[in-house]
Amino acid sequence: MQIGKLKLKNPLILAPMAGITNLPFRLLAKEYGCGLVFSEMVSSHGLVHHFKHNNRYLMSHPAEKPLAVQLFGADPDILAAGAIIAAENGADLIDINMGCPVKKVVRSGAGSALMREPRLVERILKKVRRAVNVPLTVKIRAGWDTAQINALEIARIAEGCGVDAISIHGRTRTQGFTGAADWQLIRKLKETVSCTVIGNGDVKTPLDAGRMLSQTGCDGVMIGRAARGNPWIFDQTGRYLASGHCPPAPGLAERKSVIIRHFELFGRYYGFEPALLHIRKHLIWYTQSLPGSANFRRLMHTLQSKPRFFQMLDEYWKLLARF
Numbered sequence: 557m558q559i560g561k562l563k564l565k566n567p568l569i570l571a572p573m574a575g576i577t578n579l580p581f582r583l584l585a586k587e588y589g590c591g592l593v594f595s596e597m598v599s600s601h602g603l604v605h606h607f608k609h610n611n612r613y614l615m616s617h618p619a620e621k622p623l624a625v626q627l628f629g630a631d632p633d634i635l636a637a638g639a640i641i642a643a644e645n646g647a648d649l650i651d652i653n654m655g656c657p658v659k660k661v662v663r664s665g666a667g668s669a670l671m672r673e674p675r676l677v678e679r680i681l682k683k684v685r686r687a688v689n690v691p692l693t694v695k696i697r698a699g700w701d702t703a704q705i706n707a708l709e710i711a712r713i714a715e716g717c718g719v720d721a722i723s724i725h726g727r728t729r730t731q732g733f734t735g736a737a738d739w740q741l742i743r744k745l746k747e748t749v750s751c752t753v754i755g756n757g758d759v760k761t762p763l764d765a766g767r768m769l770s771q772t773g774c775d776g777v778m779i780g781r782a783a784r785g786n787p788w789i790f791d792q793t794g795r796y797l798a799s800g801h802c803p804p805a806p807g808l809a810e811r812k813s814v815i816i817r818h819f820e821l822f823g824r825y826y827g828f829e830p831a832l833l834h835i836r837k838h839l840i841w842y843t844q845s846l847p848g849s850a851n852f853r854r855l856m857h858t859l860q861s862k863p864r865f866f867q868m869l870d871e872y873w874k875l876l877a878r879f
């Protein structure tokens with residue numbers, strides 16, 4: 557799969573997720589064969605005006621490359637300046653967020669609010685396109701609400717501005733995460749533009765990824781929520797697409813080592829104190845289908861130190877071995 561001059565080893569893409577797709581999580585997704593990882597969304601204003609407080613969002617490692625950095629904002633000049641900073645700091649691809657439904661973001665005119673401003677979209681993308689040489693992509697939703705489904709219009713504008721790929725989450729802003737993603741719309745979008753199209757929304761299993769590719773004709777599949785606590789989904793999906801057979805999920809020993817690696821990576825890049833807090837959230841996903849996990853997670857909320865983390869994990873895993 558190709559996005560501009562970037563050649564990806566496969567069409568499987570980790571979706572940008574605020575609070576989730578930081579460097580440690582991206583490294584895990586990559587280790588499990590993900591073709592392209594996206595950063596969390598990064599404020600263009602923050603990068604341009606408060607670089608020292610925001611440059612951690614640009615932290616990267618050669619092992620995760622290529623890296624797509626997603627920017628949000630509503631000001632064409634600031635977005636272009638932010639894109640230059642991101643590219644100078646190692647972004648291999650710049651993506652503009654036009655899908656975020658969060659009130660604070662939308663109130664500032666950014667994220668999915670841009671879906672209602674086609675002229676501004678054009679100004680933004682022209683400016684950013686001129687500012688950087690790395691591939692440029694946009695991530696859009698179906699539209700603002702069911703009365704304003706305009707993904708195809710925005711996609712045509714984006715293509716006209718020279719974007720290299722369009723990712724579409726087939727839900728409207730007002731839908732948030734409710735209802736189902738409209739895969740028909742993804743298919744229509746693929747038929748409308750000639751640039752690369754990345755389908756997104758409700759890919760929960762490797763089989764879903766195969767279905768999305770065949771039903772919509774999209775070039776790449778972007779996986780978000782289903783990757784949480786489940787970074788091996790990229791490996792399973794890659795194998796499924798290659799062979800038609802879906803390999804089983806990793807066993808207990810591998811899951812434990814992934815949790816430990818996630819914790820260690822987070823500690824290495826952001827410190828072990830924040831890692832103790834951060835890993836709790838991921839443990840919810842890593843353990844959600846395991847017996848007795850509710851109790852384990854309750855105990856994890858009292859987590860105070862690194863040795864205690866390892867002790868509690870060991871105790872729970874011993875318990876699991878008995879099931």
Ligand SMILES: Cc1cc2nc3c(=O)[nH]c(=O)nc-3n(C[C@H](O)[C@H](O)[C@H](O)COP(=O)(O)O)c2cc1C
Pocket residue numbers: 571572573574575576596597626653654655656695725756757758759778779780781782
């Ligand atoms: C916790 C969380 C954070 C997200 N943050 C972002 C973000 O920063 N930028 C973005 O474009 N989409 C963001 N999304 C949306 C996802 O990228 C994706 O479009 C959405 O989850 C649908 O895909 P899925 O069904 O595979 O999860 C976020 C989603 C979740 C659940």
